[in-house]
Amino acid sequence: MTDTTSAANRAMHAFVERPALMLRAENVRKTFTLHGQGGIGIEALAGVSLEVERGECVVLVGPSGAGKSTLLRCLYGNYLASGGSIAIRDDDTALQHLEITCAAPHDVLRLRRNVVGYVSQFLRVIPRVATRDLVAAPLVARGVAQDEAYARAETLLARLNVPQRLWPLAPATFSGGEQQRVNIARGLIAQHRVLLLDEPTASLDAENREAVSQLIVEAREHGAAIVGVFHDEDTRERVATRRMPLAAARTQTPLGEAA
Template sequence: MTLNPSSARAFAERPALMLRAEDVRKTFTLHGQGGIGIEALAGVSLDVERGECVVLVGPSGAGKSTFLRCLYGNYLASGGTIAIRDDALPQQHLAITGAEPHDVLRLRRNVVGYVSQFLRVIPRVSTLDIVAAPLVARGVDEDEAREQAAQLLARLNVPQRLWPLAPATFSGGEQQRVNIARGLIAQHRVLLLDEPTASLDAENRAVVAQLIVEARERGAAIVGVFHDEDTRERVATRVLTLAAPRAPIGLQAGMETHAVA
């Protein structure tokens, strides 16, 4: 799927535009149940500019997390287009709905950060190295990357005694703070945040909210889901309401479900 000409021009004509989603739809096929289709996302459109934080709201099952995963390329949209600014390319954007996997991975390394609800890391790797890894992948010296990781972990109230340890046995809140540190350390220009404060107490939610505000003030374009109303009100510049999906529908064969994991 390629962008229409007006959307492609928008990235050249609007320097602040970082993300454009047009009529994004997602349907999951239940192959074990006769190919029934579950519509998870129906026709969502969104532009996000530098310095904005758009918070997704809507009833449970409205597709908020699904939309974030489509924006990140974990899910391949069933319809519509998604493009993210990439000034390294001649056209100044990458249409991830039609991109090769290696291009999506490069965009994630350099432009787009994603924080999910759950920490997924390589076993037996220390917390400090997990958080430092996005900087190291960009070519930052390992000692410098670890120093920045230490500063961020300290700010997020992760005890120093835990930094040399793998986080598999940490509490849910500790793991989530490690996940947040890893997602924010590289200061990506686009941030996708899926309930990053869900397992945190009020004190640590406030710390995370402040970090998000600082990222926004640096010029990051942010799309997030926050079930905590206080956090949502603190970080949001505007809100996008998603409607509940329709009942299961019949599908044409051949629709894909996943893109780059």
């Protein structure tokens, strides 16, 4: 039995036997190849394993370069892991989970729409689209009526202290903190069962960090499984149910050698 098959079998049993399990990563590795520098491989993750259940918020901690953001991007499927297994609960499948590392693109997109939300530090959106429409879009994509989606978007924007006068405007000219709060509202509105948060409070003042922290705590208390990176200790203390330390890997592999 191959390592891949063994990992798949372990994931299948874990999701069937543990109804609260939402995310399972086993021995995840990620190596970046620098083609402009002779094909040197930079090892960003070296065998990271993680399980997250409903109602947990696991905060990744470690020095810069430890691979915290890289792990989140692998969990979301933005980066393809170089090795290991990443599985997320998917009740629409017979196996009750989807293996991100070998899933078809349309299955990954479906999982993102229905199960997994991701909030990065930066707002990347289509220009000239109004803030309210941007925030409501994940609900509209699920078939929620536009009026209801708008109402929920406005509630979130108000809680995040985004001025009402900005709601009809595109956020391209907003301040960094305002854009980040729009990004958070967009990421939280669909109430995904798995949330991946990459320094969502990095550009915020204390008042707005507290507003975001409260929303994260509420999501956790409603059963979301959360993995996050937070730059300040007060936020980590506020939202975390446990912490997972990561150590910098960053080994270099010469061209032609296995990573």
